[in-house]
Amino acid sequence: MFRKTAMVAVTAGALALLLAGCGKTTLSTTKTTYKPNGLVAAVKGKSNVKTIHYQLDGGQTKTAAVHNHTFVIQVPTKTTRQTVKIKAGSDTTTVHVQGAKKLAGYQKMATTYNQALIASKLSKSDQKAAKKLQAEGAALKKQQATIQAKVKQAQAQIKAGGTAAVTGAKTLQAQQTAAAQLKTQAASLQTTQKQVAAAMATAKKQVKSQLLPTKTPRNxxxxxxxxxxxxxxxNVQKGDVLGAAMIVPTKAFKNKTRQKNFGTAFALMTTTTGANAKTVMKQFQKETKDNNGSTTTIDPITSKGVRFTIGVSAADLYIFMTK
Known part of the structure; x- marks a missing residue:
């Protein structure tokens, strides 16, 4: 009887321990430090709760769902190292996300992209006129700077007096003549400038829906x-772009017009990041052509320190640009 009672007691104790073990919260992560991948760093882990809570650098508490005991926290990258504190029940753990390099300033990116897109819609004659105007305008500015420097030097010589004053007076007279000629040249460019401005305004209307916002996005x-x-x-942080992505429907590649629109945008985005658009586009065409659709990733492309990572799904193609 005693033996039977003891067996029951042992069994009950073991069951209690088992139940206690089942009720215990578990929490773990796959790494202690995560590297950026695309626009984010994916912090992965396991837990037996339905929802985990986390904080980025001690900020607002957020939640992430747990599916089949697995969770993923998508952490937008910053230039600085981030601390991620994760909590599941009473259990906590801390991991870190490495900082990312700046890809470009947003305002510079948007200005370069928009100006190039507008210019691409100009006629060949207007493009030629715009290039000529830009070159001649730059030359006039350079001449103006030279004249101003010589005038300043001449004025100093005149103030010094003596033989230097005579030289200064001659220089000043010569620069006044040069300035008058420069003014005439600038006036002759006004007609071309008006023509180009009108063409640019028309082109801007055509691509209005395809321009990047002039206002810097929030963090x-x-x-x-x-x-x-x-x-x-x-991914914009304090006015800097840390990562860019283009998401393209695979259907777009089956239509020449849509494919051309994507190609133009991709080439411009490539240029704004500082990469060589011609090199990247050539390699991209080769990689996508070689991909028979059986793989979901394509070999990365690197140009001038910019890394292009490409992923493929049934519906979309993803191109991530980072440094």
Whole structure:
């Protein structure tokens, strides 16, 4: 009887321990430090709760769902190292996300992209006129700077007196003549300038829906531009772009017009990051042509320190640009 009672007691104790073990919260991560990948760093882990809570650098508490005991926290990258504190029940753990390099300043990126897109819609004659205007305008500015420097030097010589004053007076007279000629040259460019300005205004209207916003996006990941042919998604932190992505429907590659629209946007985005657009586009065409559709990733492309990572799904193609 005693033996039977003891067995029951042992069994009950073991069951209690088992139940206690089942009720214990578990929390773990796959790494202690995560590297940026695309626009984010994916912090992965396991837990037996339905929802975990986390904080980035001691900020606002956020939540992430747990599916099949697995969770993923998408952390937008910053230039600085980030601390991620994760909590599941009473258990906590801390991991870190490495900082990312700046890809470009947003305002510079948007200005370069928009100006180039508008210029691409000009006629060949207007493009030629715009290039000529730009070159001649730059030359006039250079001449103006030279004249101003010589005038300043001449004025100093005149103030000094003596033989230097005589030389200064001659120089000043010569520069006054040069300035008058420069003014005449500038006036002759006004007609071309008006022509180019009118053409640019017309072209801008044509691509209005395809331009990047002039206002800097708030911190975080944002779809800054959405068209039927592609999306441009950026991770912006304090005015700097840390990563860019283009999401393109695979259907767009089956239509020549849509494919051309994407190609133009991709080439311009490549240029704004500082990469060589011609090199990247050539390699991109080769990689996508060689991909038979059985793989979901394509070999990365690197140009001038910019890394292009490409992923493929059934519906979309993803191009991530980072440094």
């Amino acid at each position: 975080g990941i944002t779809n800054v531009l959405t068209t039927k042919d592609y999306k441009i998604r950026l």
